[in-house]
Amino acid sequence: MNEKELQKADLVPNVVYQNDKKSPNTLSALLKTRDAYCSSPVQGGFRMLRVEGNSKRHAFLALVVSQDVRKPASWNDTINGGILTYDGDNDTPNTDVKFTKGNKYLDKIFADDRLESVDVYPIMFFKSTSKREIEFVGLCFPLVNGLEKSEKDGVHNFRANFYIDQKTVVTKAWLTDLKEGRWKSSPHAPQSWTDYICDEMPEIWDADHAMVEPRTVLTRTTQIVFRRGLLQTQKSCLICQITDERLLIASHIKRWVDSKDREKVDPHNGLILCALHDRLFDRLLITFSSTGDLIVSKSLSRTTVEQAGLIAGKHYPGLEPFQHYLRIHRKRFDTNERL
Numbered sequence: 001m002n003e004k005e006l007q008k009a010d011l012v013p014n015v016v017y018q019n020d021k022k023s024p025n026t027l028s029a030l031l032k033t034r035d036a037y038c039s040s041p042v043q044g045g046f047r048m049l050r051v052e053g054n055s056k057r058h059a060f061l062a063l064v065v066s067q068d069v070r071k072p073a074s075w076n077d078t079i080n081g082g083i084l085t086y087d088g089d090n091d092t093p094n095t096d097v098k099f100t101k102g103n104k105y106l107d108k109i110f111a112d113d114r115l116e117s118v119d120v121y122p123i124m125f126f127k128s129t130s131k132r133e134i135e136f137v138g139l140c141f142p143l144v145n146g147l148e149k150s151e152k153d154g155v156h157n158f159r160a161n162f163y164i165d166q167k168t169v170v171t172k173a174w175l176t177d178l179k180e181g182r183w184k185s186s187p188h189a190p191q192s193w194t195d196y197i198c199d200e201m202p203e204i205w206d207a208d209h210a211m212v213e214p215r216t217v218l219t220r221t222t223q224i225v226f227r228r229g230l231l232q233t234q235k236s237c238l239i240c241q242i243t244d245e246r247l248l249i250a251s252h253i254k255r256w257v258d259s260k261d262r263e264k265v266d267p268h269n270g271l272i273l274c275a276l277h278d279r280l281f282d283r284l285l286i287t288f289s290s291t292g293d294l295i296v297s298k299s300l301s302r303t304t305v306e307q308a309g310l311i312a313g314k315h316y317p318g319l320e321p322f323q324h325y326l327r328i329h330r331k332r333f334d335t336n337e338r339l
């Protein structure tokens with residue numbers, strides 16, 4: 001693409017953008033919305049773009065993982081099950097974890113009250129292999145309690161966990177609105193961003209949720225992130241294969257109330273089930289064996305079992321990664337059967 005095409009191009013997840021120019025700066029061209037610019041964009045780390053005419057407000061952040069920049073071997077950035085684990089950039093021994101600008105950003109981004117503050121901005125995640133080539137990976141959202149501290153050989157650093165939305169296209173129209181300070185009111189904002197900042201709880205997120213008072217916006221964010229994450233890998237109800245997302249529930253295997261924060265967002269602690277099969281699973285009327293076979297409660301009548309499309313002993317492949325949590329579910333199921 002030439003410079004002009006890049007300036008007009010939408011950001012499509014997992015698309016690699018190339019610049020034809022002799023001395024190209026692809027990210028800079030890509031993020032140029034009107035006359036905005038992006039400073040030193042080829043290096044890894046955070047690049048912040050400011051709102052036009054307001055040097056104090058951020059429009060959005062670009063988080064770039066560059067393969068040119070060497071980080072200590074023990075630090076790495078990985079994407080697993082829709083979760084990005086990103087190591088901060090402090091490598092100076094005996095300094096505060098917030099020694100670097102990048103780590104100061106991380107601290108701010110993960111602050112508990114961030115959604116109530118005015119300093120909330122979208123983060124676009126890129127992977128760069130050279131000045132010429134850059135891949136847009138997706139919009140990323142900080143996970144609840146997603147910032148951990150680490151210490152090695154006197155070096156204090158952060159390890160940050162983000163959920164990456166790899167489905168949503170970021171349009172130039174939205175970027176332009178952000179540059180003009182319309183981060184809340186843009187009609188071009190993608191759904192995942194609106195969900196993130198909005199106050200309304202969608203009706204069906206998680207069956208367990210009925211038992212939990214939505215304490216803060218962050219609770220809701222967790223639910224949204226959990227559901228989105230699961231839907232990236234599980235496209236339909238495990239049991240009946242129904243795919244209409246309005247009928248699908250991100251069901252925690254280990255109950256929400258029993259789960260630690262990390263477990264609440266762990267993609268292996270969730271199954272996508274339709275409303276009916278979620279209820280059966282949630283009420284301990286079905287579970288899965290250690291080999292992935294369906295176990296049906298004795299308390300269900302033969303008619304109900306048939307009507308619900310359940311086949312006791314039917315094998316469901318691919319459940320191995322979920323077994324850690326399924327073991328806990330089976331225990332509760334067994335206790336319930338004995339009552």
Ligand SMILES: [Zn+2]
Nearest residue numbers: 237240274277
């Ligand atoms: Zn179903």
